[in-house]
Amino acid sequence: MTDLPQTRGRLTPDRPLNDLTWLRVGGPADWLFQPADPEDLAQFLAALDPSVAVFPMGVGSNLIVRDGGIRAVVIRMGRGFNAITVEGTRVTAGVAALDAHVAKKAAEAGVDLTFLRTIPGAIGGAVRMNAGCYGSYVADHFVQATAITRAGEMVTLTAEDLNFRYRQTDLPEGWVIIEAVFEGAKGDPQELAGRMEAQLKKRDETQPTKDRTAGSTFRNPAGFSSTGQADDSHELKAWKVIDDAGMRGATLGGAQMSPMHSNFLVNTGGATAADLEGLGEEVRKKVFQHSGIELHWEIMRVGEPG
Ligand SMILES: Cc1cc2nc3c(=O)[nH]c(=O)nc-3n(C[C@H](O)[C@H](O)[C@H](O)COP(=O)(O)OP(=O)(O)OC[C@H]3O[C@@H](n4cnc5c(N)ncnc54)[C@H](O)[C@@H]3O)c2cc1C
Incomplete structure (x- = not known):
């Protein structure tokens, strides 16, 4: 080229x-x-x-x-795509803005987008993946997004265009989201800050947040993510069916299913992409053999084998 x-x-x-x-x-x-x-x-x-x-x-x-x-x-995208502005209860964020920054800036202005605080991605990935946790998803707060088509035209995308589903949207190949607008409920800045602190603490207690991972490896077979509530059902959680198949802690080369949270795939140091994907496929096979459940990748795998 x-x-x-x-x-x-x-x-x-x-x-x-x-x-x-x-x-x-x-x-x-x-x-x-x-x-x-x-x-x-x-x-x-x-x-x-x-x-x-x-x-x-x-x-x-x-x-x-x-x-x-x-x-x-x-x-x-980096600088030039990371502005965050709040007007009333509407928050406009460039796609390079980190989810955590958007949540913090919104909270300071008394707008509740706290669910974004512990998701480590940026806003483009959040919209594309319909990111969410603790019972809230991007879809619940989405107003509209701006994208540039593969042909270079700027377009507005509605929720209907994106067809939000659990960890999925419809975005034509090669289209690039550049900005998104969200609506949050009004809240007290201090109370929102406290809630975000509690969420961070909970993450650190339950997930390998210090390891090299890409978050949940597979979508929950139940079709939704954890609500964070005490009465959450675990029967069709990916981590549960992986545990039941005996794959918690399983390794391949430098890849491991985290002993702390069995739906997190970890690069323990020297893993190749082939180790990570190969271990994920092994887990899918073992889960299917054990329970007949077909796990679907949540992590996007792209590019060519080595
Ligand atoms: C420790 C950890 C915890 C996590 N917890 C959660 C969680 O609780 N909930 C959750 O939903 N996710 C979670 N994730 C997964 C991840 O953070 C989210 O999916 C996030 O939204 C991805 O954003 P990103 O910027 O990293 O996107 P990338 O990983 O870089 O890309 C993801 C996809 O989005 C597309 N994309 C990215 N930017 C654009 C753009 N501007 N225009 C068009 N397409 C784009 C890419 O092409 C790709 O298909 C976690 C990940 C980690 C490592």
Whole structure:
């Protein structure tokens, strides 16, 4: 690939992606594109040969990039895409804004988007994945998003366009979300801050938050995430069916199903993407053999094998 359009941003050929993902694995992108701002991104996409694939990424907290890397222009947004503004109970966030920052800024202004506080991704990934926890999802607070199509046109996306489902949305291939607007209930800033502290504490007690993971590996067969309430049912939780199949703590190369939370896949140090994906597939097989339940990956796996 040679003739890429001019940009005011940054284009890096053959850029390894391992340091840009939470699991710290992954081969190179043909190109890593860091656009300067939305106009730069729109012009670049309009001028880019339509046969060239593009892959937008956030902060890589839900990704396994395979060892052979990605044959595409990988788009990663930073400054120029991270503004957060609050007007009344509406919060507008650029896609590079971290979920945690959005939650904190909203809370300071007395708006409750506290559910975003403990999710380690950025806003683009949150919308794309319909991220959520403790009983709230992006879908519950979503007003609209702005995206740039593969042809470089700026469009507004409604909830209907995105068709939010548990950890899934419909976003056409190559479209890049650049901004989203959320609505939160009014709350007392101090009370909201206290709730976020409690959520952080709960995470640290129940999940391997200090390890290299990508959060939940598989969607819960029940079709929803933990509510965080004491009466939560665990029968169809992914961690429960993995436990029942005896796979808590299972290893393959440098990959391990966390002894602390069996639905978290951990890079214990030297794992390759193949170790991580291979162990995940082994878990799916064992769970199916044990209970007849077919687990579906929540972690997105992209790129080519090494
Ligand atoms: C410790 C830990 C805990 C977690 N807990 C939770 C949780 O409680 N709830 C939850 O929902 N998730 C959780 N996750 C998973 C993850 O944080 C979320 O899925 C998050 O929304 C992903 O955001 P990201 O910026 O990292 O996206 P990435 O991982 O970089 O990308 C994820 C997907 O979104 C797409 N995408 C990203 N940005 C854009 C964009 N601008 N335009 C179009 N597509 C885009 C990518 O193409 C990819 O398909 C956890 C992860 C970790 C590591």
